[in-house]
Amino acid sequence: MVLRPVQESDRAVLTEIFSDPTVATWWGDPDRSVADTLAEDEDSTHYIIDVDGTAVGMIQSYEESDDMYRHAGIDISIREPWQGKGLGPEAIRVLARHLIDHEGHHRLTIDPAAHNINAIKAYERVGFKRVGVMRMYERGPDGTWHDGLLMDMLADELRD
Numbered sequence: 533m534v535l536r537p538v539q540e541s542d543r544a545v546l547t548e549i550f551s552d553p554t555v556a557t558w559w560g561d562p563d564r565s566v567a568d569t570l571a572e573d574e575d576s577t578h579y580i581i582d583v584d585g586t587a588v589g590m591i592q593s594y595e596e597s598d599d600m601y602r603h604a605g606i607d608i609s610i611r612e613p614w615q616g617k618g619l620g621p622e623a624i625r626v627l628a629r630h631l632i633d634h635e636g637h638h639r640l641t642i643d644p645a646a647h648n649i650n651a652i653k654a655y656e657r658v659g660f661k662r663v664g665v666m667r668m669y670e671r672g673p674d675g676t677w678h679d680g681l682l683m684d685m686l687a688d689e690l691r692d
């Protein structure tokens with residue numbers, strides 16, 4: 533597996549990833565997700581998850597730049613048929629290791645929908661712990677609000 537920075541030429545493959553119904557159900561409007569992924573943002577970095585030359589998903593980090601609250605957040609999506617094979621945890625380990633060892637972060641966060649059971653299992657596999665439920669945190673594709681689960685992981689909790 534290789535994580536490589538997203539480029540404008542990845543627009544078509546990003547559209548495929550975000551249009552996968554099993555991804556769009558959590559990420560919402562595919563066009564908005566593609567635009568957000570390709571937008572210039574100095575605090576965020578987006579990567580294509582490449583497995584043997586196939587773009588199976590996207591993973592991104594957001595780095596809080598305020599020194600008092602310094603940490604990094606991660607978001608990920610793997611498209612079918614590559615889900616459920618441990619690729620999500622593997623990609624998160626690679627990015628988490630980079631954020632800890634090279635960017636000097638002591639704490640990472642991730643915030644799945646509270647009912648995204650598969651995502652929560654995958655994140656716990658890497659070492660993330662449940663902090664608490666953020667009520668009515670996120671609006672789903674159907675327009676209704678739902679709870680989010682804040683999870684975090686300290687540097688020495690990352691599981692290889």
Ligand SMILES: CC(C)(COP(=O)(O)OP(=O)(O)OC[C@H]1O[C@@H](n2cnc3c(N)ncnc32)[C@H](O)[C@@H]1OP(=O)(O)O)[C@@H](O)C(=O)NCCC(=O)NCCS
Nearest residue numbers: 554555558609610615616617618619620644650651653654
């Ligand atoms: C969430 C996600 C990143 C996890 O990555 P992954 O590589 O699938 O993770 P794992 O292989 O460790 O699977 C985690 C669990 O989900 C289950 N699972 C994942 N995809 C599944 C699928 N399509 N059908 C059935 N079960 C699935 C696995 O069996 C595993 O359960 P287990 O621990 O009981 O065996 C990935 O499934 C994904 O991107 N899903 C769609 C979009 C999404 O939810 N993004 C996250 C938004 S916060």
